[in-house]
Amino acid sequence: MANFDLMRELALKQGGKILLLVMDGLGGLPREQGGLTELETARTPNMDRLAKEGSLGLSIPIERGVAPGSGPAHMALFGYDPLVYDIGRGVLEAIGIGLEVGAGDVAIRGNFATVDANGLITDRRAGRISTEEGEKRVELLKDIQIPGIEVEVKAGEGYRFALVMRGEGLNADVADTDPQATGVTPLPARAQSPAAERTAELANLWIAEAAKRLKGHEPANMVTLRGFATDPNLPKYSEVYKLNAACVAVYPMYKGVSRLVGMNVQQTGAHDTIADEFNQVASIWNDYDFVFCHVKYTDSRGEDGNFDAKVQVIEEVDRNLPILLGMNPDVVVITGDHSTPATYRAHSWHPVPTLLWAPGTHMTDYAESYGERACIQGALGQFYAKDLMPMALAHAKRLAKHGA
């Protein structure tokens, strides 16, 4: 990929220290025509000061008009063209619920389903059982032994779970067993190329044993497997950017993607506050060139459709920002991975407010505060999210000149 070739050529081992603060789903829309967005509404004196001093812009996560999932959106923020570096669904699901996926592992999404006495699927989602019910079924499957490999299984939300197969010679080129229909039996795991035949056989052994153990546990008395995928073997931050990088995040998905690009993922608690996260960043700041800090709840409140609560999360970030600024970072990037307007209650395609602050190197624009409309007119313009990392490195004086 041209972008990384250039980074490998230009990235320097020395330079300033970079903080990437991501408020998930940051971008928003006004509640009513002519009104203010969540970010424009929030009282954010610290971010406004950085905005006034630094550069604003809008980032396009994937392509114009395309709303991204969290996986591809973070890949883009990390500098990986999300249409080139595609993390398989099985891997995203697995890392999203906290399973580790290493080199050579095969990760798979699982669904609980209901089958009748003849083995025909009557419900592909097992009556949408609760997460608690799903966890009980997963307990039944945890110690299934398959010869020659290790299998780890973990419950996801509701009827979902994920599976990681670990061992020699595994291959993810296996078709889904979910027939995407009811009234038929699940499909056997079938290799789509000779190299995957053993993996398909092992998956079928696991499915057969799972079916036996789930018998009588209606409505979740069967499993289907989808999205067989392997560690995408991504170029690592240390190799591409020459950065020693760390991740402070609360949700497994963001930890997982960070691990895939070679960040050192910090231990956090599921109930850590924003202040807790920021204090953890501060505590490790001396050990790294680059720290990615992820705040989840802007997205969550946007998905809830709760405009005011999203505003409050943004204000909480701003109130705690002095913890991060107290580290004296050379470059601060504050952005989102995508927009989640509360009016929209979902990820959207709208370009994402981005703030880049790097005293001595940032361009100044006319912005007086951090908000969508200010970003429209900012010095960074509209850019693809995958170009953010080169900009951050440049502002940290970590990129050499290209050509003579």
Place this chain on the structure above:
Amino acid sequence: MANFDLMRELALKQGGKILLLVMDGLGGLPREQGGLTELETARTPNMDRLAKEGSLGLSIPIERGVAPGSGPAHMALFGYDPLVYDIGRGVLEAIGIGLEVGAGDVAIRGNFATVDANGLITDRRAGRISTEEGEKRVELLKDIQIPGIEVEVKAGEGYRFALVMRGEGLNADVADTDPQATGVTPLPARAQSPAAERTAELANLWIAEAAKRLKGHEPANMVTLRGFATDPNLPKYSEVYKLNAACVAVYPMYKGVSRLVGMNVQQTGAHDTIADEFNQVASIWNDYDFVFCHVKYTDSRGEDGNFDAKVQVIEEVDRNLPILLGMNPDVVVITGDHSTPATYRAHSWHPVPTLLWAPGTHMTDYAESYGERACIQGALGQFYAKDLMPMALAHAKRLAKHGA
């Protein structure tokens, strides 16, 4: 092409209804330094209201600095990368004068030329005969019979005409017969690959018969053929975007390109007014997800160099806009295919003012009216025209999320 793969993955069958109103050659320049452009001069209260509520931006038809013809410019507006999806010149010429080009047909541009008694070309454009004289010559050629295929010929402007060959096994890989020089004979049609040999032979039969019939009809006593091309077999709107789309346009070229992408082209009269066109859009609105409406005369008056007349066309569009807004479209896009500044009297490369209005989903910017300078600061930024369709679909909630 990655973009269409993404559209095929994400496009939904359900969603809002989209109106794409194209004022051909909309973009302009001030008459004098510091003045207003045509669009800025025009009194457009309806468009100004939409601009104030919605998002503005500037579209780049092909590449920065590149002035496009109408064919590639519309391909881009329709979402087809014009540097990837190249419609052959013969096809553009043929559809531009109203010939249909179907799958397997070969379309060719023809010129009338003058040859002397020895068959040497003395004028490659037959003394630039009038369209009326050209039409008379075409009458002589209309019923030429070629064994095994059907040939349709139609007069264009002046010394130009177009030809469509229809039948089994045709192939457009045939070199031009126009030697691009005088004092030499026209070249025979020559196949550039074995599969095109029969087509070249059939073309030579047609040329020989045409030469016989034109004998004595100086100055147009010979023909040359150029730009052999076949139906480009473009992905269709229904397949790529899952849109049931219609086209309301007066000029054959725009109808032709619309037909090539699978729009249902409506019957119009050559002398339809803007109000007639808008009323036709309204009359079919219930039957389609997407309607493309093309206004030609902004471009025509720009090409004439008539600034005031171009302003008047824009004002006429605005006056009649309530006909379209009365349909309550979910998404309205008002743009041009390229700029045709009256001061320039030709298509130009200047990025094109674009207005996107979609209550509930559009971003708001600081624009108070629709004009070039307002667009520079708009929420859409500067974007490639090929990205307009994904944005329109997104605003109509017709695109699913990409990735998890």
